[in-house]
Structure formats: C-alpha cells, structure tokens
Amino acid sequence: MRKTKHIAMFSGGAASAYVAYLMVQTHGLENCLLFFTDTLWEHPDNYRFMYDIADYIGIEFKHVMDTRTPETVFTETRFLGNSRLAKCSSELKVRQTVLFIEELRDEGYEPILYFGIGPHEKHRQENLTEFYAHQPLEPVETRFPLIDSNLKDKNLKEVIENEWKIRLPKMYYLGFSHANCGGRCVRGGLNHYEHLYKTWPEVYTQQEEMENRLREMLGDVTILKRDGSPLTLKQYREELEAGICKKNMNPEDDDTVPCVCIFN
C-alpha cells in the first residue's frame, strides 16, 4: 500500500499558490509538496514569487527541469509550437511530471495532483483529469479544490498580497493573462503578442528571432495565425508599428489557448 503524497502543480499562478495552502491545511505539511517544472524561459520574478510562497507555507518545493528550452524542443522535433499545438508543454512539463510521478511510486508514494482551476474554468477539469489519467504508467488522481469554492481569482490575489504580504509575479501587474514562460508562450494569440510588443518589445524581438531561425530550417512556419493563415511575427510587428494591424475575424481565435502549463 503506497502512502499518499499531495502535490500542488505550480508555475507561479496565484490560484495554484492558494491551492497549495489549502492542501497543506487539510493534509499536513509532511504529506504535501509544491512541484514546479522549469522551462528555462520563466521570468526572474516568478522564481522569487514561488520561493516566497514555499517559504510562507513552509512546504517542500520540488523544482525540476529538463535542461532544454522550448526553442530546443522546436528544433529537435522540427515543429514550431503555435496556438494549436505546442510540444514544449508535453516535453518540458508533462514529461517531467510523469517522470516524477513514477519516481514517487518507486519510493512507495501514490501522488495526487492538485490544480488551481477556478469555477469559471470548470470545463477544463474534465480535460485535465482525462489527460493525466493516461500519461503515467498507472492513472493518477487529480483534484481541483477551487472548483466548488466561492473564492474568486481576485480574492485569492488579495489574500496573497494583503494577508501573506507576498507580491504577485511582476507579469500580473503588467496585464499578462498568465505568467508562464516570461511572456513568450507560443500559444498566445494576436492579442497576447500585441501586449507583449507594447510591454516588452525586446522579448517580442527574441520571439521574432527564434521564429526566423525556425523558418530558415522548416519553411513557412509561424507562431501566429490570422483567419487561418500564417502570420509571421515580423509582419505583425510591422503592422503594429504602422498602427494598421487587423484582428482575427473570429475574436475567439485570439484567446490564449489553454494548455496544461497555465493551470500550474
């Protein structure tokens, strides 16, 4: 019989931080762990936030990395991630998680994974449950403590800032919808990249240069699409500079497409 280990999946999200806190209140520090899969593209202030949270709760913080960046994954797999498919997520986050699950089982623990999904994202719960049920050798249990709570994202952030006295990651204050991969998420749409260009043009340039390297290798591949057609970051930047950029006909195509990364 394996001993249960409760694991909060964490990449600097306020909701996941609060879930870790609730998990410890219910199951005790010695049975809980905070788990972070590093893509090496994270914003420096995310690390500060994560370690502040771990210190405040007093929870063990397991920080793992594959040693490849998303760009290395795109180069190796000869596929540039985009809003529809991003192998960086499966290679750098899911694979590391599955390896850790199996490592824990070898040590006699049975992990349960906790995610910071709120009531407004309830429709994602089924996808994630199904997803993690099929990745490890044996299915793994997933839990979503915020789904049935009345806590709103805004309330959680207030608790963290005002009661715990921990500053949220800098990217929250700059208006990014999530703080993963330092604003470089290839699953971001036109709105995300417009915001990135206006907020951190140098990071946009990094992405544009990466896209150019991948295009030299693979041909007409792009991170962005507009109305189903490829749109390079160079084209989009030039439109933004000229103040003439067009949006997708279908605004829903501009939403950042959720992947397992943003629920950590």
Ligand code: SF4
């Ligand atoms: S946040 Fe985006 S770029 Fe980073 S690993 Fe996940 S899908 Fe890839």
